[in-house]
Amino acid sequence: MIAQEIRSLHEQLRGSGARLVAVSKFHPVEALREAYDAGQRLFGESRVQELLEKIPQMPADVSWHFIGHLQTNKVRPLIGRVALIESVDSLRLLDIIDRESLRAGITTRILMQLHVAAEQTKTGFTPAELLDYFRSRRFESLKATHICGLMGMATNTDDTARIRADFHAIRATRDEILTLCPDLRGFDTISMGMSGDWPIAVEEGSTLVRIGTRIFGRRQY
Numbered sequence: 001m002i003a004q005e006i007r008s009l010h011e012q013l014r015g016s017g018a019r020l021v022a023v024s025k026f027h028p029v030e031a032l033r034e035a036y037d038a039g040q041r042l043f044g045e046s047r048v049q050e051l052l053e054k055i056p057q058m059p060a061d062v063s064w065h066f067i068g069h070l071q072t073n074k075v076r077p078l079i080g081r082v083a084l085i086e087s088v089d090s091l092r093l094l095d096i097i098d099r100e101s102l103r104a105g106i107t108t109r110i111l112m113q114l115h116v117a118a119e120q121t122k123t124g125f126t127p128a129e130l131l132d133y134f135r136s137r138r139f140e141s142l143k144a145t146h147i148c149g150l151m152g153m154a155t156n157t158d159d160t161a162r163i164r165a166d167f168h169a170i171r172a173t174r175d176e177i178l179t180l181c182p183d184l185r186g187f188d189t190i191s192m193g194m195s196g197d198w199p200i201a202v203e204e205g206s207t208l209v210r211i212g213t214r215i216f217g218r219r220q221y
């Protein structure tokens with residue numbers, strides 16, 4: 001099942017410009033190995049402790065993305081362990097990531113999480129907050145962090161027009177930021193799309209889809 005889903009998703013994403021992040025949170029390492037054996041090399045996890053336990057149990061050529069809400073006191077153990085932190089949702093968190101990366105002597109790649117969905121429970125910057133941040137060029141003070149783009153989620157709804165509008169808003173915010181700061185380098189990642197809505201996200205310009213349930217089945221919390 002897992003291997004079949006991985007192959008099918010790789011097939012469907014071929015030529016789309018989007019890569020697959022297999023979201024393996026709450027699933028055992030055996031499930032990740034099945035995905036690995038089917039060719040998957042990029043995994044997404046949302047809890048620091050769980051991620052740190054899984055890393056040594058998987059082959060070294062796996063890349064990891066952190067996609068969950070990151071508490072500032074969990075930043076230090078994460079630095080240097082992941083290819084991308086997708087879920088930076090506050091400037092305070094960004095500052096701490098920068099400080100800890102500088103301390104570790106490495107550059108951390110991050111995405112800023114954008115809140116466009118209807119649910120209040122979802123975290124992230126509003127488009128206006130992000131545009132302010134880039135307009136004021138505060139990113140220039142970062143010493144050891146590279147902002148690679150944006151991550152966002154659509155409203156959890158069956159209304160595909162609303163889903164498409166949310167993804168469109170994420171893409172439009174990315175484009176506006178690039179218009180404000182045409183000299184931004186490597187600001188090219190748009191992480192959007194999950195099990196239920198990824199085809200719409202790809203149509204709207206996603207470069208990373210984060211898919212869990214469709215590959216691994218339901219999570220046992």
Ligand SMILES: *Cc1c(COP(=O)(O)O)cnc(C)c1O
Pocket residue numbers: 023025046067068194195196210211212213214
């Ligand atoms: C859990 C999670 C996903 C995967 O969601 P599915 O519906 O299981 O595909 C994607 N993105 C984020 C940020 C998540 O926390």
